[in-house]
Amino acid sequence: MKDQVVELIGGAIAQLITDGILPEGDIPTPQVDHTRDPSHGDLATNIAMVLSKRAGMPPRNLAAAVVERIPENTVISRCDIAGPGFINFHISQASNLDVVRKILEAGAGFGRSDEGGGKRVQVEFVSANPTGPLHVGHGRGAAIGDALCRLLDNAGWSVHSEFYYNDAGQQISNLALSVKARLDGVEPGDDGWPKDGYQGDYIREVARAYADGETVAAADRTIEASGDTENLADIQAFSVAWLRREQDQDLKAFDVNFDCYFLESSLYTSNAVEEAVERLIANGHTYEQDDALWLRTTDFGDDKDRVMRKREGGYTYFVPDVAYHLNKWERGFERVINEQGADHHSTITRVRAGLQGLNKDIPEGWPDYVLHQMVTVMRDGEEVKLSKRAGSYVTLRDLIDEVGRDATRFFLTARAATSQLTFDIDLALSKSNExxxxxxxxxxxxxxxxxxxxxxxxxxxxxxxxxxxxxxxxxxxxxxxxxxxxxxxxxxxxxxxxxxxxxxxxxxxxxxxxxxxxxxxxxxxxxxxxxxxxxxxxxxxxxxxxxxxxxxxxxxxxxxx
RNA sequence: GCGCCCAUAGCACAACCGGAUAGUGCAGCCGCCUUCUAAGCGGCAGGUUCCAGGUUCGAGUCCUGGUGGGCGCGCCA
CATH class of the missing domain: 1.10.730.10 (Isoleucyl-tRNA Synthetase; Domain 1)
Structure with missing residues (x-):
């Protein structure tokens, strides 16, 4: 309907050029908007104001000239000129109601388009490390990321959803040490409790399951506990699997599915990290200083250079991330969207800088990012601090169990990602009908x-x-x-x-x-x-x-x- | 100190590429179930869109400078 009106105005403009009122040349596509106020009709255009200088006549006069030249049609029942030079269109009833036919004919396809043309797009979201259950912030990422996938699918893209997680490294070591401490009967605060250990009650459950020799099956792995309390590698593998299973269940309860779970560790075993580093060195974007290897990210817009290889030999977190994104590129995803919390926004510059340094003809602004701001949780009128280590925690599962999947998803997607969100649990609980x-x-x-x-x-x-x-x-x-x-x-x-x-x-x-x-x-x-x-x-x-x-x-x- | 995001009604939030009298829900007040679901509808009240300038036919929206809040500024992830 809007398109039809745009076309009709285009016809009038063409006639104005023929009549010599408008000069030939670049005429912008008429902008047609829905009106806020019904007294302004159904649709309105500002075209007369935009072109008034070019025509050398006042907007309202030009508007009148446009209206006179609108071709015969059955769509517009009335045109008014209003305010500084708006043209307001009243749509005929029959034309307005025609959408009912279109909707019933198209069914579930109404609103779909083929704009994406079947091109592939990869959407990465949640990507929580397996060190604890998913919390409300992850829930926001899951809800927004999944909705993005559905939007893109609806627009004719071939969508691939992916969850990236770190199954090795410092945080995972802390996890294993925390579970071992529980196995040894060490409590948070005791002597011997690991520095930066995870204190949540779920750690105790992991320890108990390990001691009982349970078998856990997560989305991408099955692990049987050996029960050996001295074998840290076993404890770590089991703990990761156990928490992956927890997160899988959370996501399943939220009806969010991924096409692929991507392991950070695989980037090491496939040598992808090493190859990326060597390429950056070969391209001259790195230097040694203080026994560490640095990437000159300032060449690509960063405010300071970043360490790639630490003095003790390990890589900093963004290096595998660069390798991961190179992997995405080489898998043929010309469009990639990363949905993540705004607390990670500093990684954007580093990842893009690393990708540029590879000289692989990856576009400068690739990949796209959608960042969501933090979620504040209110309970009993007070803010609940989220801390995995301290164990004070509002899990996604709690919310789903308490207020329901639909309400949780809606609440988390109904606001712009850029705005901070207050999730008032009492309101969601006590007044869920509202x-x-x-x-x-x-x-x-x-x-x-x-x-x-x-x-x-x-x-x-x-x-x-x-x-x-x-x-x-x-x-x-x-x-x-x-x-x-x-x-x-x-x-x-x-x-x-x-x-x-x-x-x-x-x-x-x-x-x-x-x-x-x-x-x-x-x-x-x-x-x-x-x-x-x-x-x-x-x-x-x-x-x-x-x-x-x-x-x-x-x-x-x-x-x- | 620097970077990113934000600031709109008592509260939580909308407002398309800059459009006309800034909307919605909750909370408050007044009405509506012998009628297809009252988890609903109608009405009232509620605003200097943080402040000060600027750009233009027109600014909640864009620019500059402030104020206030969140996040980041690790050889953590």
Whole structure:
């Protein structure tokens, strides 16, 4: 509908050039927006203000000239010139309602596009180290990352989701030492408790399972505990597997799945880290100083150079990360999106610098990053500090168990990633019925209920039965609902372009509001069957849009509540 | 001190590439269930968009300088 109006304005502009009112040359595509205020019509354009200088006439006069030249059509029922030179378009009822037909015909495909053209995109997210259960912050990453995958899939990309984790190194050693301490009966605070040890209760459970000789099967590994309390390597392998299993269960409960779990250790065993380092040295981007090897990241926009190989011989964390991203590139992902917490934003410059230094013709701004700000958790009116080591902790599992998967996912995706988020557990718990997700799901369930009734009432009923009667829908609430539904493809396209899934969440609230308002004002199944069939078609189109939108957010669309 | 993100109603948050009278939910107040799900609807109230300048037909949005908050600035990850 918007496209049609853009085209009509384009026709008028072409005529203005023919008539010599506008000079030939670069004319921008007319910008057409939905209006905020219904008194401004349905769509508006600022084209007259943009071109007024070029035409050498006041915006309002130019607007009048544009309106005169808009070709004959059935879409626009009225044009007004308003304010400083806006042209407001009122869309004809029939044209506005045509979206109902489009939605019912396209079904689950409504709002999909093939813009991605089947090109491959890799999305890395969560990537938590196996040193503890997933917390709310990881949950935010999981919810946003998965929604990004779904958005990109919806836009015709071939999406590959990946979880990268560190299964070796200092933090994992600390984990193993913490478990060993528990096995030896050493408590946090005792003499002999490891420095930087993990204090959470879950460490005790890992120790108990190890001592009992349990077998754990995680997504990518199965390990049987030897039970040998002196064998640190066994303890470490078991602990990693045990925590991986925990995280897998958390993610499964959250309905987030990955195509691949990528192990940091594999970059060492495949020699990828060593090869990347050698290449950086060969390319002259490194130097030795203080018995360490440095990467001259300042050549690529960093504010200081960074150590690659530590004095004791090991690599710093970003070196395998560079090797990992080279691996992504060599796997053919021309587009890669990394969703991660903003506390890791300093890695961006280093990883990109390392990639540039490899001289592999990797684009400068590659890969893309989506950073989410921190989640603050409030309980009893006080902030809960998240600390894995101290063990004071709000796990993702707790939230899912307490407030439900749908509500948790919605809450974590409904806000812009750039804004800090306060998750008030008391509010989510005690007033879960007031969570916006129920408002949207309720609209969906209501429609399903009406559809069940329609099947009883009308023999062989399907939503399409109403398509020949759409002219019955002349009320404000009906027109308003159809207008909201018609925005769905633009909303999804915008959310995909800007990598902002929260726009979909906000939009769905608008759809639900328009539907509830319509529902309260008009009885859908009335005596007059033409009106009933038309309203059923409109309601069914609404149900389809809500279902499609909720799917992108990874939230269920219940048929009954 | 430097870098990144943020600042919008009592609270939590929206606002597309700069568009017209800045919206939504919760909390508050007043109404609506003999009708397809009241987890709903209608109405009222609530704002100097942190401050000061600038850019222009037009700024919550862009620029400069402040103030306040979060995160980062390890040979930790």
């Amino acid at each position: 969570n916006p997700v129920y408002y949207i799901q309720y609209a969906h369930a209501r429609i399903c209920s009406v559809q069940r009734k329609a099947v009883e009432q009308f023999d062989g009923w399907t939503p399409a039965n109403g398509l020949d009667h759409l002219d019955q829908l002349a009320h404000d609430e009906e027109q308003a609902l159809a207008l909201v539904l018609s925005k769905y493809p633009e909303v999804v396209a915008g959310a995909t372009k800007r990598l902002e899934p929260h726009a979909v969440a906000n939009y769905l609230r608008d759809v639900a509001a328009a539907f509830h308002s319509f529902y309260n004002q008009h009885k859908i199944i009335d005596e007059d069957s033409a009106v009933s069939l038309a309203r059923l078609a409109l309601a069914s189109a609404t149900q389809q849009v809500i279902a499609n939108g909720l799917h992108i957010l990874g939230v269920s669309a219940p048929e009954a509540m």
